[in-house]
Amino acid sequence: DVKVTQSSRYLVKRTGEKVFLECVQDMDHENMFWYRQDPGLGLRLIYFSYDVKMKEKGDIPEGYSVSREKKERFSLILESASTNQTSMYLCASSGTSGRREQYFGPGTRLTVT
Amino acid sequence: GDSVTQMEGPVTLSEEAFLTINCTYTATGYPSLFWYVQYPGEGLQLLLKATKADDKGSNKGFEATYRKETTSFHLEKGSVQVSDSAVYFCALSELNNDMRFGAGTRLTVKP
Numbered sequence: 730d731v732k733v734t735q736s737s738r739y740l741v742k743r744t745g746e747k748v749f750l751e752c753v754q755d756m757d758h759e760n761m762f763w764y765r766q767d768p769g770l771g772l773r774l775i776y777f778s779y780d781v782k783m784k785e786k787g788d789i790p791e792g793y794s795v796s797r798e799k800k801e802r803f804s805l806i807l808e809s810a811s812t813n814q815t816s817m818y819l820c821a822s823s824g825t826s827g828r829r830e831q832y833f834g835p836g837t838r839l840t841v842t
Numbered sequence: 843g844d845s846v847t848q849m850e851g852p853v854t855l856s857e858e859a860f861l862t863i864n865c866t867y868t869a870t871g872y873p874s875l876f877w878y879v880q881y882p883g884e885g886l887q888l889l890l891k892a893t894k895a896d897d898k899g900s901n902k903g904f905e906a907t908y909r910k911e912t913t914s915f916h917l918e919k920g921s922v923q924v925s926d927s928a929v930y931f932c933a934l935s936e937l938n939n940d941m942r943f944g945a946g947t948r949l950t951v952k953p
Contacts, residue, residue: 733885762941771931771945772886819885830876831941833885 732756733834735820741840748807750837752820758832759825761803763787763795766817766836778803810841844869848932848944855922855951863917863947865906865932873934875899875908875915880929880946889917889930922951 736751754761760779764772764787774787776795784795792814796804803822807814817838821831849864867875874893878886890899895910904919915932932944 769945772943774940821886829935830874830888830891831935833878833887835883835885 733820733822733832735818735834735837737837738835739838739840741842742807742810743842744811746807746810746841748810748839748841750805750807750818750820750839752803752805752822752834753801754803754820754822754832755801756822756824756832757800758822759800760823760829760831761797762821762823762831763793763803763805764819764821765789766819772819775805810839812841815839815841844873844934844936844940844942846932846934846942846944848930848947850945851929851947851949853947853949855949857924857951857953858921859951861917861919861922861926861949863930863932863949865915865917865944867913867915867932867934869913869934869936871936873936875906876933876935876941877904877906877915877917878931878933878943880931882928886931922949924951924953927951 733754762777763775778797794806819836820834823829823831845868876891877889879889890901892899892908898907906917929946929948931946935941
């Protein structure tokens, strides 16, 4: 079974702090994704990556950056956390065949105070 | 661009009731369609999928049929249980790897 793990389930940070969210997958998937989930808005794509050291902006990249130095690891970085970044963050991965399903981690609930 | 619209919740049913959650989509090509489920405090899990028109996806008593003529992929279950209480997301994916999700429908099943 595909396993996607995220470094923290719950995180509390202060405004202005730099925040790192880590995601690791164990199925040698090429593609990895970061979403945020907010009530009534569903999932919105922040960034994704199709290969090591490669990244593409999603729908809401402002205020975020990402890093993919190894195939299995995809990090989301909040350069200077703000209260409007309080949310649930979900990482996902998928393989290379067309129209493929994504496999999700358990999520990190981030609160910025 | 591609998009997914699903019925607004919340939906509250009694145990053993019939469930339908409507989902319609807009796509330029021939997408694959998915239903994901999110139990409280967890990430999303793939529930079922269909990759072409008239395909029926099924899992754990849930079913959905890919209807190209009505651009729909409605989720159904004949008899819900308390353990089915969760948030359900409809999604589509085209060849460019991008996946689009609906807003989610919260289902509560009461004993």
